[in-house]
Amino acid sequence: MASKMASCIFCKIIKGDIPCFKLYESEKTLAFLDINPLSRGHALVIPKFHGAKLTDIPDEQLSEILPIAKKLVTATGAVEYNILQNNGRGAHQEVDHVHFHMIPKPNAEEGLGVGWPQQKTDMDKLKALFEDIKGKM
Template identity: 80%
Template sequence: MAACIFCKIIKGEIPCFKLFESEKTLAFLDIQPLSKGHALVIPKHHGEKLTDIPDDHLGEILPVVKKLAVATGANEWNLLQNNGKGAHQEVGHVHFHMIPKPNPEQGLGIRWPQQETDMDKLKALFEEIKGKI
């Protein structure tokens, strides 16, 4: 995509602090980090949501995240990937954040509003989803 900032980074049109690169994957430091070592791992194939990316372009993502976590010395970290503006995706190109969590003030803060559930409804949902996999 011509206007995609991550595609421009992949093409070398915009500089980045490149940490890893292969034929299908690029990892670089986030320029607005939540903590020291916050990095982005992206597939080179352009797609807005994870479901838009071919499976063979996703194979290196988790191993690269693991390498980044080890290389940064992160003892605790979050792996974040958002799909769509309503889910807080800012850049319309699939990307994974590896965010070290060195202390309560730095890194990713999460609110987890759990909901009560009805087991019969949960079982029906389970059967619906499992039937589509």
Template identity: 70%
Template sequence: MKLVIPKFHGAKLADIPDDQLTEILPTLKKLVSATGATDYNILQNNGTIAHQQVHHIPKPNETEGLGVNWPTSAGDMDKLKALCEEIKTKM
């Protein structure tokens, strides 16, 4: 998943000035091309009814509270940096 976020903060799309929106789709297009994505979704949600809210669940220590238990692995930082640079050059 990739996030493309305008620099101007607006609670909803209609709150963002037009001149701040003009770079969004061209940036998405460049990102799609740079990553080689062939099938993808572009989503834009607004407001709490669109589930744009953050729930904070307390986690007082390592054993209590909600945990995320899917398998993870450490990334090779050199490979990730190289991938990041490759994508940047394509954009």
């Protein structure tokens, strides 16, 4: 873990080794502007706790994430926006440190573009899946 943290760009930003346009900072959370934005005001909210995927982060380290994302929405004046968090390369994650994007969607060209490949539903299979997942909650 230490070697991954040492090479992690977000951990370097947290430590102050790499500068950022810091919008918010507390003991466990950092928010800053994305330097490759999809739209004006695109920002990242990250837990300071290093973990690659959401399931690697203790619950108490996530408590400020959505409240800070809401503050960013208000501060940027975004009316339509996406809150995005990716886990793994196949799910479009590029930095292996949990991060949440707040991406304003001012028009059709700017912001996040999303495909939504819906699948046909077999109600019997859906009920079996429901029972399986609910049993593990």
